[in-house]
Amino acid sequence: MRLSARHATLLVLLAAFAALPFLLPSSFHLRVATLVWIQALAAVGLNLLMGLAGQVSLGHAGFFGIGAYAVALGPRHLGLDPLLSALVGLVVSGLLALVVGRPILRLRGHYLAVATLGLGILVWLVLNSEVALTGGPDGIQVPRLVLFGWRVAGAETWYWISGAFLLFGVWLALNLEDSPLGRALRALHDSEVAARVAGIDVARAKLLVFVIAAIYAAAAGSLLALFNRFITPQVADFLHSIELVTMVVIGGMGSTLGAIVGAAILTVLPQALTVFHDYEHAMLGLMIILFMIFLRQGIVPGLASLLPRRAVA
Amino acid sequence: MDQLLQFVFSGLTVGAVYALVALGFTLIYNASDVINFAQGEFVMLGGMVTVFAYAAGVPLPLAALVAVVVAVATGLALHRFAIEPARGANAVTLIIITIGASILIRGIAQIVFDKQFHRFPAFSGEDPIALLGATILPQSLWVLGGAAVVVAGLWLFMEKTLLGKAVRATAANRLAARLVGIDTALVLALAFGVSGAIGALAGILVTPITLTSVTVGTLLALKGFAAAMLGGIGNPVGAVAGGLALGLLESLAAGFISSTYKDAVAFLVIIAVLFILPQGLFGTRAVERV
Numbered sequence: 001m002r003l004s005a006r007h008a009t010l011l012v013l014l015a016a017f018a019a020l021p022f023l024l025p026s027s028f029h030l031r032v033a034t035l036v037w038i039q040a041l042a043a044v045g046l047n048l049l050m051g052l053a054g055q056v057s058l059g060h061a062g063f064f065g066i067g068a069y070a071v072a073l074g075p076r077h078l079g080l081d082p083l084l085s086a087l088v089g090l091v092v093s094g095l096l097a098l099v100v101g102r103p104i105l106r107l108r109g110h111y112l113a114v115a116t117l118g119l120g121i122l123v124w125l126v127l128n129s130e131v132a133l134t135g136g137p138d139g140i141q142v143p144r145l146v147l148f149g150w151r152v153a154g155a156e157t158w159y160w161i162s163g164a165f166l167l168f169g170v171w172l173a174l175n176l177e178d179s180p181l182g183r184a185l186r187a188l189h190d191s192e193v194a195a196r197v198a199g200i201d202v203a204r205a206k207l208l209v210f211v212i213a214a215i216y217a218a219a220a221g222s223l224l225a226l227f228n229r230f231i232t233p234q235v236a237d238f239l240h241s242i243e244l245v246t247m248v249v250i251g252g253m254g255s256t257l258g259a260i261v262g263a264a265i266l267t268v269l270p271q272a273l274t275v276f277h278d279y280e281h282a283m284l285g286l287m288i289i290l291f292m293i294f295l296r297q298g299i300v301p302g303l304a305s306l307l308p309r310r311a312v313a
Numbered sequence: 314m315d316q317l318l319q320f321v322f323s324g325l326t327v328g329a330v331y332a333l334v335a336l337g338f339t340l341i342y343n344a345s346d347v348i349n350f351a352q353g354e355f356v357m358l359g360g361m362v363t364v365f366a367y368a369a370g371v372p373l374p375l376a377a378l379v380a381v382v383v384a385v386a387t388g389l390a391l392h393r394f395a396i397e398p399a400r401g402a403n404a405v406t407l408i409i410i411t412i413g414a415s416i417l418i419r420g421i422a423q424i425v426f427d428k429q430f431h432r433f434p435a436f437s438g439e440d441p442i443a444l445l446g447a448t449i450l451p452q453s454l455w456v457l458g459g460a461a462v463v464v465a466g467l468w469l470f471m472e473k474t475l476l477g478k479a480v481r482a483t484a485a486n487r488l489a490a491r492l493v494g495i496d497t498a499l500v501l502a503l504a505f506g507v508s509g510a511i512g513a514l515a516g517i518l519v520t521p522i523t524l525t526s527v528t529v530g531t532l533l534a535l536k537g538f539a540a541a542m543l544g545g546i547g548n549p550v551g552a553v554a555g556g557l558a559l560g561l562l563e564s565l566a567a568g569f570i571s572s573t574y575k576d577a578v579a580f581l582v583i584i585a586v587l588f589i590l591p592q593g594l595f596g597t598r599a600v601e602r603v
Contacts, residue, residue, distance in 0.1 A: 056405055103588045108591075110404075110546055111542060117539075118539065119580075121576070122577055122580055125576060249406060279424065281419060282420030283420070284420070285413045285415070285417025285419075286417050288412070288413030292410045293395070
């Protein structure tokens with residue numbers, strides 16, 4: 001059997017996933033790896049929207065924030081179980097994407113960018129301003145997840161849980177790419193008019209992938225909230241939206257493995273840059289510029305093009 | 314009624330600043346197709362450099378001049394070291410480069426300056442002027458007048474000078490412009506430089522009213538972008554109209570509905586307008602070629 005790109009991606013991920021706990025020296029590093037898996041889950045979903053369908057979202061952290069705040073607010077205000085709250089978060093996020101997606105996705109290019117940007121900022125504003133409900137800018141505690149009497153705790157436990165979610169998410173995404181919807185999205189990415197002529201319901205395909213990407217982001221948000229046990233509106237702010245987009249682009253648009261590599265870089269880099277103290281922000285900005293100039297296609301496709309052709313196939 | 318007029322005055326003042334940011338966006342977008350999210354940092358630099366030069370004993374007009382020079386240099390450097398090397402990259406990549414640049418500029422500003430809010434004295438006193446039952450700050454008149462002068466100056470430059478015509482030709486069709494002998498690289502650099510100057514002027518004019526800190530750039534860039542989109546991207550008249558409209562709406566919403574959600578109203582309006590007019594208020598319908 002020839003190793004397809006799909007299986008290769010899953011194998012690489014599985015190997016990294018199994019090997020990392022033996023290589024990482026402390027639970028701090030394990031926590032960083034967990035953060036990478038969580039951000040990667042959101043980035044893999046966003047990559048479906050951006051890389052596959054070619055639609056930009058500058059407000060994706062809004063959906064991430066909805067997922068995160070669902071597990072904080074559900075138990076506190078409605079007495080819901082955290083797990084059920086997370087499900088509610090996924091549904092709310094998907095429904096919001098469904099409702100606003102239809103008119104928003106008619107827009108093209110920069111107009112779509114500003115509309116999604118506005119949507120993200122509106123979510124952030126609500127989370128930031130409804131102090132009585134959300135705790136406002138100071139953030140809010142998230143109750144511990146208890147599954148059938150098992151208190152889910154510890155860096156290693158969360159490493160495996162978030163990793164499993166990422167693997168599942170990647171498997172779904174790779175299957176979606178090869179499905180009729182995936183092919184429809186690739187077609188409309190190249191030309192919407194041509195796709196429509198070929199009989200593709202362009203509006204429906206775009207809406208579907210927008211909803212799917214929103215649910216990925218919400219799932220990642222819920223995971224982060226349950227893992228961190230404390231969240232602030234920063235999870236939904238503009239900078240986080242940009243970070244998610246940058247993960248997809250740095251890794252290589254259209255490459256699922258690229259989205260994970262991008263998430264790893266943007267999550268680990270700030271941790272590594274803390275040694276520069278005051279220069280942290282300047283370094284981060286500089287790194288982003290340099291990555292974009294010198295690895296324009298993204299890291300994974302960029303490196304793949306350096307390999308001899310048959311090694312990639 | 315007086316209250317309404319009061320909100321209109323403050324809305325126009327803020328709107329003039331948005332208009333200038335949107336104008337800077339439009340200038341760079343027309344010359345290079347780049348959405349420059351570092352536009353807000355020019356405004357920040359305008360205010361902060363003036364504050365620190367003034368505090369160091371430089372007279373205010375000279376401090377303002379220094380600030381404009383710094384912002385122009387930053388704009389030119391942005392073009393030379395970040396945009397030019399990435400020529401031919403796709404739109405999202407270029408957007409991320411400018412966002413990276415805005416993080417970098419803010420990061421450097423944090424090291425050079427500090428994280429506090431600052432201001433310098435208003436140009437012609439702090440006493441509000443009574444006007445039609447409402448009051449207006451003398452500095453607001455400076456902001457409005459300054460914005461009007463910038464808009465008029467830019468219009469004259471674009472319409473009446475050879476260099477301005479070269480900019481418009483480059484915006485219309487870069488290849489054709491190069492074929493008739495226009496140095497498009499120079500035009501691009503010029504757009505970034507002038508954009509920096511416009512942003513810095515906005516920052517200098519408004520700082521005595523709204524104060525400034527190294528973090529003011531982000532929200533200004535977003536609002537300026539939104540204003541430019543509201544007017545229809547690439548249309549300078551639309552950019553100014555979009556900026557003023559956004560400022561007015563924000564001020565009225567803050568006054569009559571909720572000041573907590575004044576930023577929300579701005580983005581709600583933009584989404585609503587785009588629903589009805591997908592190309593912005595003054596945009597022309599683009600037809601996709603297959």
